[in-house]
Amino acid sequence: MNRYAFRYSMRQSFQSLSRNAWLAILTSGMIAISLIILGGFLLLTINVNQFIHTLESNVEVSVFLEEGVNVGEVEDRIRNLEGVAGQTFVSKEEGLEDFSRTMGDPTLLRDLEGENNPLPDLIRVQVTEPEQVAIVAETVQAYPEVELVDYGEELVARLMQITSRLNALFVTLGVLIALGAVFLIVNIIRLSVVARQEEVVVMKYMGASNGYIRFPFFTEGLVMGWTGTVAAVTVLGVVYAQLTSAFRQDSLILLFQPVTDLERLLPIFLGLMIMGTLMAGFGSFVSIRKYLRV
């Protein structure tokens, strides 16, 4: 290749795109759809993940205290533990009231108030990560001031198991869908190249090198992939923004807060763009291979 090759190649790319406009638009559209499905699934995954995480993090550790201990001291020690998000002190009086209220009658246990109160004081500890529940419980259990620690081991274990299963399921599905999307994109491009095989053969007969022929196809693929990707990311972004704002406006649904931090969304959107663009370019590149053998 010489100094004009790049110029001729670029012109060739844009000419082809505009002369095969209908095909190019169709191809971009199909790439966009493939990526929207993949991206939609990824967004769903991180939200389901977040939802389950929220559910799990809601599990509290109940720390029952020995009678007459210095509550503030215990609270200080707990506060300094790793993985503790917060704590609430529930005095034995409040505990009794709570219990009565659940029974439907605040005055139900009036006889037990004051000196007769058999309940211990209680600190409810919230943790940051579900995995911390068992660790925090064990640590606190060892404090001499603590009579007993309780956190529904069974429920946590069950939730953790469901989580890991669901995670495995979503990761598997995600990988499969991603592979499917790659297969679709590469082959959509391949079909669009089939219609132009004669062109490739003629170029080859003119003495054009494989690289010279491939380069315009590659850039065309990149452009179509890029267009489809931008369309996909735009659609996904707008729809997702609508959905999250609809969910968030509703303060009732506290448990289900959609993921909105850019830190987690950006990799998905960027990943889609890079994947769509590269796959389309790569698809063009390999698709003409078999027509180059003349």
Next chain:
Amino acid sequence: MNRYAFRYSMRQSFQSLSRNAWLAILTSGMIAISLIILGGFLLLTINVNQFIHTLESNVEVSVFLEEGVNVGEVEDRIRNLEGVAGQTFVSKEEGLEDFSRTMGDPTLLRDLEGENNPLPDLIRVQVTEPEQVAIVAETVQAYPEVELVDYGEELVARLMQITSRLNALFVTLGVLIALGAVFLIVNIIRLSVVARQEEVVVMKYMGASNGYIRFPFFTEGLVMGWTGTVAAVTVLGVVYAQLTSAFRQDSLILLFQPVTDLERLLPIFLGLMIMGTLMAGFGSFVSIRKYLRV
């Protein structure tokens, strides 16, 4: 058309399929991928639905009884209510024990045993449908034997709202993915027809009617769609069977039981097959339209 037309058309279809075998396989494969994504999503949807339903149905109605009433009579009346799945009687003694146990010390409230027990008797009622919770609670509240009914109104309302939102989300996504799949299938077929436009034009010049030309393309589309669909349904079926059996073997995960009744799975699989096949046939049919105008 005359009596030989059908025969010629059928032969034409199978000839084209075998002579364009590579294209046909590619097309079927792409249709299969599209349908696997759609079908996978539908299966996910019915399982998420089932999961949430199970969660909701776990909400119990606590019926606190007046002192000294005939428990059996109340139980009988509750049993005959619509939407009641079961009930458990918890005597005041058991209630006290339960409470003590949650506090971490079965002997904690020993003083309150027997005559001093301030707790009422309790019946826990399980319902069949989450929507029944409020209705059952209201009905039972009106019984003279009942002191109070409690079921965590707020939690139920919240769950219901999440459910309806999630349902709306999944239905919307499902519809979008289905539309995407249709778009993909129709256009994949269209691309495969582009490569054969000259053939259509020549047929038209030979005086073949549109129907005569279309029929083989239509049946080819049906066959490719059918092949892709069967592949998709087989893959989905096998993978889903594996997944469900993996989940079910684990008795710990009681809350998350995958959907396995054929009544709900069959429509999905049949729907996919019909959709994939028809869309491919329809795609072929419309794709050659523009080449027929000569």
Next chain:
Amino acid sequence: MIKINNVSMHYPGTGEPALEEMSIELNPGEFLFLVGPSGAGKSTVIKLLFRELLPTKGQIYFEDKDIAAYKKDEILQHRRRIGMVFQDYKLIKQKTVFENVAFALEVLGHSPKEIQKKVPEALQKVGLSHKEKAFPRELSGGELQRVGIARAIVKNPDLILADEPTGNLDRDNALQLMELFEKINREGTTVVIATHAWDLVDRMQKRVVALAGGKLERDEKGGYDHE
């Protein structure tokens, strides 16, 4: 049979019209050569008669019917009655030689038996019996051209339109095929041939319509040139 009345053809987006105010009449059973330099408009006339194109001005009557006014079904009927030899062959790539020729008969609804009989006959007439099972990509230029001719004559058409049917044929083959057209013509088929084969035109001494730059230059019985 055919009346071309003051027909002009102006391809959209081009400067001068490819055909300008041309008028000729053609009786059933006639044998007509269309001659003229490259780009003169010969193929355009053939395509107009085939109703592949519609004239931008003027009318073309086929058996006293304006073919521009044909309904969808009449277009099909029209084309079924015509045996067309395309300048660029227009064979179906995915079909063998036999299948390409057979297709013309299938469209007409002939029985498989008739097809099994007529196709080999036609191929034999153009000297391609040994290439029945070949695909177009496996044929030489002249062989492709002869498949196109076989496909046109196999259905005993009322009218043969042949656009440069001997351009890729050697002298002997070309002469034989010209004689084949003449024989078919003697059996009643009207024949219109656009050609550059001046030697054959001279030899046949038929009616010659000469075009130049889209205009009718000459219309008389005789040879390729005006003398």
Next chain:
Amino acid sequence: MIKINNVSMHYPGTGEPALEEMSIELNPGEFLFLVGPSGAGKSTVIKLLFRELLPTKGQIYFEDKDIAAYKKDEILQHRRRIGMVFQDYKLIKQKTVFENVAFALEVLGHSPKEIQKKVPEALQKVGLSHKEKAFPRELSGGELQRVGIARAIVKNPDLILADEPTGNLDRDNALQLMELFEKINREGTTVVIATHAWDLVDRMQKRVVALAGGKLERDEKGGYDHE
């Protein structure tokens, strides 16, 4: 320049070979006509020389190198030195006439300036200056053929291989183009033309290689027929 040594070509899946034990030698600056009936093997010879095909037997030497042993890059170099006129034109549908001709120069790395100069010159030589901006689908058969010729000559090749370059051209145009080939030949380019145009072959009195059924029949200076 070229030595064809005992070459046979047997297309896979066919009965008889398309070319059988053919041997000829061609010196630089020669002008050769390849003649023979349809299917004789003329295009096969041209394709072998272009290295579009590899012979099943025998060798072809180009400047004393066996072209079957060419490396990838040498194949490109070989084709760049040849101006090929394909029997089926092989123009790029999506490119205009100008672009099709220009492409041959772009591949060689000519500057845009040179291209702007040489392409119109070549088109003018074949009489197609007015069709620069047309797409192949908008051209007549003879015009397509002339674009193919312009593309072959524009790059001043060392060797011209022309397969039936005048099949769709009228007598005057064909003669002009033959004279163009002769002029290019006089300037030093070796020319090989496969053709059925017996009148032109007779007129030019060059070396004629006649094939029949894949076998070399005749190789001598003179006319189309053996006298």
